[in-house]
Amino acid sequence: MKIETPVVAGTLESSDVMITLEPGTGGGIEIDLNSTVEKQFGCAIKKVIVETLTELGVTDTKVTAVDRGALDCTLRARLKTAVFRAAGQEGSLCQED
Amino acid sequence: MSRRLRRTMLFVPGNNPGMVKDAGIYGADSIMFDLEDAISLAEKDAARFLIREALTSLSFGQTEIIVRINGLDTKFALLDLEAVVSTGKATIRLPKTETADDVLACAEQIALIEKAHGIEIGSTKIIAAIESARGVLNAPAIAVSHPRLSAIALAAEDYTADLKTSHTREGSELYFGRCMILHAARSAGIDAIDSIFADVNDEEGLRNETKLIRQLGFDGKSCINPRQIRTIHEIFAPSQDEIRHAEAVINAYEDALQHGSGLISLNGKLVDRPVVLRAQRTLNFAKAMGFGREVNLDE
Structure with a gap:
């Protein structure tokens, strides 16, 4: 799936993460991570981002993630929300299972 | 006859990860994530994505x-429905239930989703929220509409708006609705859950309202702030005297069963079925408070 226009999901509140997806430049999934726990969990957060986007068929996009201590499940939820918004779908959430 | 306690049902906004x-x-008997x-x-x-991910990833212990x-x-x-039922981990609260057909329509969709996802058919329960005069008048039919229905709940703010009045601290405008819902629930053998108390800073008002609905017979109350949980649980907690009496009743009942006696007496007083059931309920509330024992009676 191709990201055509920028989309945003999530907030900057504690325990949340704000995800912005922008059209890719042909370089795969590029991640700009800003996290309060980047030193400890930066690699793990990026792994979840890549895995989730790949599962959803997104292979070329620029991801900006501003993390406020989100759990993995919150990160996945915000990524899925952003991708479905990019696709212009309300989202049948079980399709990707 | 062992049933889950529903003294408190904590409302949690479904799009707030924290x-x-x-x-x-917080110790609520039930958590209700709101979409x-x-x-x-x-x-x-x-919110839908967040709750689905939370249901599949997080553990909430024994909390419903x-x-x-x-x-x-x-x-x-x-x-x-698809997002929640497919996880097999939550009860559905159906808002604005006005007729038995509303429950049937919801139950039909749930069955389709359960089947599609290999979830045991019938395992997803429904709580019907009554929020209008029409819903209150149809409460008896709603309560018996489908085996999935495990409780009916009053939503006082919408209900009083529909009545063209408002939800007061004293709550006299809710008396008819509460009694209708309670009788419908008891007649159907399901739980009755009271509305929220909106002013989180008015503990005395919460205490008074909880005492009222407990005395009416409700199983519990919805709440919007964790601070309200302890107050509601305190009011639903039986006293030491009530627990001692209930234990004596259950002991007498079990002793009579053991000896094949059809007649049960305690301190010279006849103990009949309503007394035993009340004692069972008392001890199960005590158990939920962390003392006493759970009682399961053979029918």
């Missing part, structure tokens, strides 16, 4: 998990 992850730590009124139209999708979906008359309801 509140969702911490929802289990309806607490979520703006623009964030319905985000409920999700309030959007109304069946909205485009969100079926997506909400």
